[in-house]
Amino acid sequence: MKTIDELNIGELAIIIGFNGNAELQSRLVEMGINPGVLIRLVKKSLFGGPLQLKIREYYVSIRKCDAKDIRVSLHES
Amino acid sequence: MSRDHKHRHQQLKTGITVALLGNPNSGKTAIFNQLTKLRHKVSNYPGVTVEQKSGLFKINQHSKGIVTDYPGTYSITPESLDERIVAEEILQWIHGNSPPDVIISVVDASNLSRNLYLTTQLTDLGIPVVLAMNMMDRVQSKGTNIDIDKLKKELGVAEIISLSAKKKWGFKELRAAIDSVSAMSDFSPEADCAIKIPEDIRKTLQPLILLLEKEFQYSSMLAAAQALRIITRNSAFDLYAHLKEIDSRVTETLLQNILNLRDQAIEELESLGHPHRVLEGTIRYQRIDDTLNDISFDTNRFVKETTKSERVDKVLTHRYIGPTIFVLILYFIFNSVFTWATIPMDWISLEIAHFGEWVLSKMNPGSLRDLFVDGIIGGVGAILVFLPQILILVFFLTILEDSGYMARVAFMMDRIMTKVGLHGKSVLPLMSGYACAIPGIMATRTIDSWKDRLITILVLPLMSCSARLPVYSLLIGSFIPATKIFGLISMQGFVMVIMYFLGTVTAFLLSWIFSKFIKVESKSSFVMELPPYRIPIMGSVFHQVYSRGKLFVKNAGQIILAISIVLWFIASYPQIPEGHTGISKVEYSYAGRMGKMIEPVIEPLGFDWKIGIGLITSFAAREVMVSTLATLYNIEDEENIVMLRDSMKSDVDPITGDPRYSALIALSLMVFYVYAAQCLATFAIVRTETNSWKWPMFMMAYMTILAFSASSIVYQGGRLLGY
Numbered sequence: 001m002k003t004i005d006e007l008n009i010g011e012l013a014i015i016i017g018f019n020g021n022a023e024l025q026s027r028l029v030e031m032g033i034n035p036g037v038l039i040r041l042v043k044k045s046l047f048g049g050p051l052q053l054k055i056r057e058y059y060v061s062i063r064k065c066d067a068k069d070i071r072v073s074l075h076e077s
Numbered sequence: 078m079s080r081d082h083k084h085r086h087q088q089l090k091t092g093i094t095v096a097l098l099g100n101p102n103s104g105k106t107a108i109f110n111q112l113t114k115l116r117h118k119v120s121n122y123p124g125v126t127v128e129q130k131s132g133l134f135k136i137n138q139h140s141k142g143i144v145t146d147y148p149g150t151y152s153i154t155p156e157s158l159d160e161r162i163v164a165e166e167i168l169q170w171i172h173g174n175s176p177p178d179v180i181i182s183v184v185d186a187s188n189l190s191r192n193l194y195l196t197t198q199l200t201d202l203g204i205p206v207v208l209a210m211n212m213m214d215r216v217q218s219k220g221t222n223i224d225i226d227k228l229k230k231e232l233g234v235a236e237i238i239s240l241s242a243k244k245k246w247g248f249k250e251l252r253a254a255i256d257s258v259s260a261m262s263d264f265s266p267e268a269d270c271a272i273k274i275p276e277d278i279r280k281t282l283q284p285l286i287l288l289l290e291k292e293f294q295y296s297s298m299l300a301a302a303q304a305l306r307i308i309t310r311n312s313a314f315d316l317y318a319h320l321k322e323i324d325s326r327v328t329e330t331l332l333q334n335i336l337n338l339r340d341q342a343i344e345e346l347e348s349l350g351h352p353h354r355v356l357e358g359t360i361r362y363q364r365i366d367d368t369l370n371d372i373s374f375d376t377n378r379f380v381k382e383t384t385k386s387e388r389v390d391k392v393l394t395h396r397y398i399g400p401t402i403f404v405l406i407l408y409f410i411f412n413s414v415f416t417w418a419t420i421p422m423d424w425i426s427l428e429i430a431h432f433g434e435w436v437l438s439k440m441n442p443g444s445l446r447d448l449f450v451d452g453i454i455g456g457v458g459a460i461l462v463f464l465p466q467i468l469i470l471v472f473f474l475t476i477l478e479d480s481g482y483m484a485r486v487a488f489m490m491d492r493i494m495t496k497v498g499l500h501g502k503s504v505l506p507l508m509s510g511y512a513c514a515i516p517g518i519m520a521t522r523t524i525d526s527w528k529d530r531l532i533t534i535l536v537l538p539l540m541s542c543s544a545r546l547p548v549y550s551l552l553i554g555s556f557i558p559a560t561k562i563f564g565l566i567s568m569q570g571f572v573m574v575i576m577y578f579l580g581t582v583t584a585f586l587l588s589w590i591f592s593k594f595i596k597v598e599s600k601s602s603f604v605m606e607l608p609p610y611r612i613p614i615m616g617s618v619f620h621q622v623y624s625r626g627k628l629f630v631k632n633a634g635q636i637i638l639a640i641s642i643v644l645w646f647i648a649s650y651p652q653i654p655e656g657h658t659g660i661s662k663v664e665y666s667y668a669g670r671m672g673k674m675i676e677p678v679i680e681p682l683g684f685d686w687k688i689g690i691g692l693i694t695s696f697a698a699r700e701v702m703v704s705t706l707a708t709l710y711n712i713e714d715e716e717n718i719v720m721l722r723d724s725m726k727s728d729v730d731p732i733t734g735d736p737r738y739s740a741l742i743a744l745s746l747m748v749f750y751v752y753a754a755q756c757l758a759t760f761a762i763v764r765t766e767t768n769s770w771k772w773p774m775f776m777m778a779y780m781t782i783l784a785f786s787a788s789s790i791v792y793q794g795g796r797l798l799g800y
Contacts (some may be wrong), residue, residue, distance in 0.1 A: 019354070024602045026310050029358025030152040031604060034189040037362075038377040044394045049492030050501065050603060053617040057188040059387070059607040061488045066602065067502065068285065 001006060002074065004067035005051065007041040013072035014038055020069050028070070032056045092133070093142035093259045094175070094586050098163070098199060100192050100609045101149030103508070104211040107773070108183055109146040110544035112251075116620045117146065128476040128519070129162070136256050143389055145177070151191075153198050154310045154357070157525035161312070168316050171202055171299060173482030174325045178206050178259045181251075186210040186223070187609075190376045194364050196356075200274060201302035205235040209251060212783045214241040224372040231368045235261065243614070264699050272302055274365055277611035278356070280306065281345040285338040290330060308342050338388040357375055382496050386481070386609040394485050403486055410473045411577050412570040414461050414466050418555035421465040427459035430720065444649075452645025453638065459707035459721055460633045460700055463547040464626060470543055471512050471625040472618065478505065484605065491603055497585045498592025499536075501603050502528035507533065507584065510540030511577070512625065514759045518766055534766060536584040538759050541751060543629070546698040548750050551703050555722045556743035557623065560585060572744075580751045583783070602613035637704050640694055644668060644708050648690075661731075663687075681791035682749060682785070683742040699755050741800045754780035 007013055015035050018025050023027065033039070033055055043052040050061040081174050099105045115131035131145040147166065148159040155161035170176035184192035184197050186249045199206050208229070212215075216223065217544055229237045236254040239246020239323055274282065282304045289300040290618045306313040317335065343353045369376060393399055440446040483505045491501025499507075502524045510517035517537050525531040541549070551571050560568045648668035653660065663669045664686070671693065672686030686710055691702040703721070710724040728737040754760070755778045763773040 018352070022449050023311075023354070023600060024604070025352070025354045026154070026358065027602065027604055029101075029355040030154070030194060031606075032194065032362060033356065033604075034359055034362050036366075038380045042506075043390070043394065044396075045394070045489055045492065046400065047492050050392075050488055050605075052394070052488065052607065053725050054380050056190050056376045058191060060605055061491075061603070061605050063491065063603045066604070075468070 002072055004039070004041065004053070004062075004070045004072055005064050007072065007074075009043065010042050012038060012075040014075050016071045016073055018069055019071060022066075022069060024066055028066075030064075031060065033060070033062075033070070039072065043063075066069055091298040092140065093136060093144050093179065095134075095144040095179045095181060095255055095259075096177040097144060097181050097183060098195065099149060099209075100151055100185065100188075100195060102606065103149065103183045103185045103192060104242045104760075105146055105149060107614075107664075108181075108209060108211065108251075109144060111242055111245060112144055112500050118624040129166075134252075134458075142178075142255065142259075144181075150195065152195060154306050154313045155316070156312070158522040158530075161316075161428065164316055165319060167265065169323060170204065171295070171303075172293070172320060172369055174323050176204055177209055179235075179255055181207050181209050182256070183209045183211055184215045184402070186213050186239070187219070187507070188490070189223070189374070190362075190365055190369055191230070193368075194361055196234065197272070197361050197365060200233045203296055203299055205261060207254050207258055208232065208237045209247075210236040210237060210239045213239040213247070213793040214244045221374075223374065224674075227372050228368070231371065236575060241671070253314065262732055268591040272298070272305070272360065274301060274305065274360060277349055278346065278351060278360075280497065280764065281342045281349070285335065288334060288338060292326060299582070304342075305357045305360065307339050308346070308353050310354070315340065324650060356500045384609065386607075389610055390485065390607075393482070394489055399489050401487070403489065406477070408574060410470070412567070413473075413572045414470050414573070416468055416567060416570050418465040422462050425464065426458075426462045426720065427452065429461065439684055447649065447712070448642065448645050451649075452641050452708055455711035455719070456641030456644065456704035457633050457638055459704045460547060460637050461630070463550060463703075464629060464699070466546050466550060467512075467543045467629055468622050470546070472622050474508060474512055474619045475510070475621045476613050479618060481608045481610045483508070484607050484798055487605060488607060493600070497589040498529075498532055499527060499585075499588050500524050500533065500601060501605065503529065503533040507537060507540055507581075510537045510542060512539070513539045513542050513544070515762050518759070523764070526573075528592070528595060529601050531597065531767065531772065532588045532595065534763060535591060536588045538756070538776065538780065539580045539587070539669050542699075542756075543578045543625075544756070545576075545750050547700045547703045549573055549747055551706075551721065551725075552743040552747050555725050556738065556740045571668050571746075576747055576751055583752070587779070601652045632698065636697055637701060640697060640701055641704055641708055642704060644690075645712065646695060647671075648709055648712050661713055663713055666706065668709075681793065682788040683745045685737065688746060695755050697757065699750065702750075739800070741792060741795040744795070745788045749784050749788040750790050751784075752780055753784035 001016065002013070004013070009073060015033065016034050016036050017049070018028075028034075028076050033053075037055060040054045041052050044064075045051070048064050050060055051067050052061045089236075091592040097105045097109055109115070109130070110133065111220050113136075115132045117130055123606055129145050131143055131146045133141050133145050136142045148161045150160045150163045152160070153167050154166050156163040158329070162261065180199050180202070181195040184196060196206065196208060206627055210223075210225075225237050225239065228261055233703065235258045240251060240252050240253045261629065279301075282301065285304040285307065289295050289303055290297060293300075295303065303313075307317075314335065317327060318332060346353050366376065369785070374545045381402045394799070395403060433450050437446070442450065486508075487501040490504050494501050494503055504523070505519040506517045506524075508517075509520055514537050517540070518534050521530045521533045521537070524533060532574065550573075553572050559567050562568055562571060648663050648666045650666060653662055653665045657665070661669075668690050669686065670790045672689040675693070676684075677684045684692070690709065693706040694705045695702040706725070707719075707721045710721060710728075711721050714724070725738055728733065730737050760773050760777065763776055764770065767773070
């Protein structure tokens, strides 16, 4: 088990759950970033900036500190 | 105008009302424009529609309706201010305050599952929903098949219409659907379409559901949905507190009851192992994913697919290449604003001069002719010259936004922006500030953290807006030599870029300082969709450029015209008595005396009384500085209509005989304009958006201090260095 920020670029993973109890979880889930869903880490930006993910049919960026709170398990493609 | 308005209002009252709701970037505004034939700004940046707009539209040959376009939202439980506006409105609907007859739920069919989330929230409200599947052209071209009939049944919507706002098909069907659905008097979706809440969770919600059903007469479907929402998010409960003004059933005791039942339910849920913050989302997506599975639509398969946009982003948001490209784009824009516009600008100024000469030759000499030629043509004409530059600037900014590039800039810049106390989403408002601070300040509503938003608002007026452009342009054109640096870069264009750069860097520096001192409790997050790149719709781009240009010309025709006339009077009277020598006409006038009075204050900055008059008049709008100087020089020169650049260059000090203005004074004045708070409209919008007097006052104060200190450093420093 890993968190999203630990993934390598291009890796696929399934969301398992969230750490902590941040307000942000509500927004993530509303945008379809919910447990059971497949994600792909597309890009990391410079100096530890936001990460770009592909999820469902779209691309989204989240901050690295928030990515640390999303637990995933690697998905064999 | 008022009768027209009234008439329109009466008409508006009689029709069917339709609400357009959807995710950001789902194409709501494009559909609104297509229905109403109005031309509102469409964009490819999440949350551009920050205000709701209504318009009349034709349903069929006999009837019209009113359609309202609401800000894009991912959910009706609000996160940011623009979403809050929608959520508040919807809660008012279900409490009987003018609900629409039909909701059009606009979804981007090429991003179906996430878009349907909002749709499932809307079908629970008890208002008939027409699902408008936009961008079907792209889905079809990808060869994806969606079983519309099955989807319609499972979602509980009244109708599903496939359309393409871009290709303009599907609108006839949409109008027909609105017509037939609004005629259904008692639409209710099949019971099994209601939100499916697992039994153990439903049990914990039951007391709250019963309370809502009893107190507000909600349907069981709506009560369950609202209960779920209140438990998931604090913001959903907060909305009820605001309902007190319109619904007498909402009392303090009732609110307290809801709160108690909520806390109790949360406690039970957590003990059962259901995190309450993700409750609504998890349950709804469960249902959406099941529904899509039923029509054999596999959402996960898209995750592996590399889209065209992703390939473009390999370069445009590349770790190192991406930011470099962004800086080059900015340089290119500001440089081209100066260099490309020269030809049309020269042409306009020549035509205005010709027109002035013509009036001069046709009218009899006298005060009226002077007013026309010196006051009006001189003043207003001097401003109109800058129209081409403003159009070019707005054109480029619109292209960046509509193409989807600005969302990438927010992505690339978020790290740096947070370091200086701002937010990735501050980039778009700040860049809009290059055109005008007012839309920029409005656009900050998409920033969900209040502290980040406040700081963005406070520093936004430091971004050089298009009203400063005429001032920079006049001074650079007159006093900065048209040479090339290293035989390559235009000196004039370079100085222009420096002015923009100065304002921008100061904005970052100050936000860093403000973030250390402003103590406001607020959390900051950044969850941002990166929409697919799209080729900007040229009609929409040109409309944006056109309306900006129209505003500028309208300003010239109203504010600047009025100021020019008043200025002409106070700069022409009292006239010098016979035999009085050693003083110019303008110096003797009221305006001249006014300028002379403040001259001691601005002398350390290198400014004389003429500029002083301009500083006073430009409180109405910055560009008035230019028209003021033009009027003053025209009054002094009785014979001709003068070219402002030439007059400023040839103006000499009557005592020493040296040129009055120099490159140093020009630089000092430009720096003053970079920083000075000279726009009443900005002050007013900051007052409304922050809902306080404190912040606009603070903004005025810091900007004025900055302007005086920076300008005197430039001037005095330059003098010390021997310029």
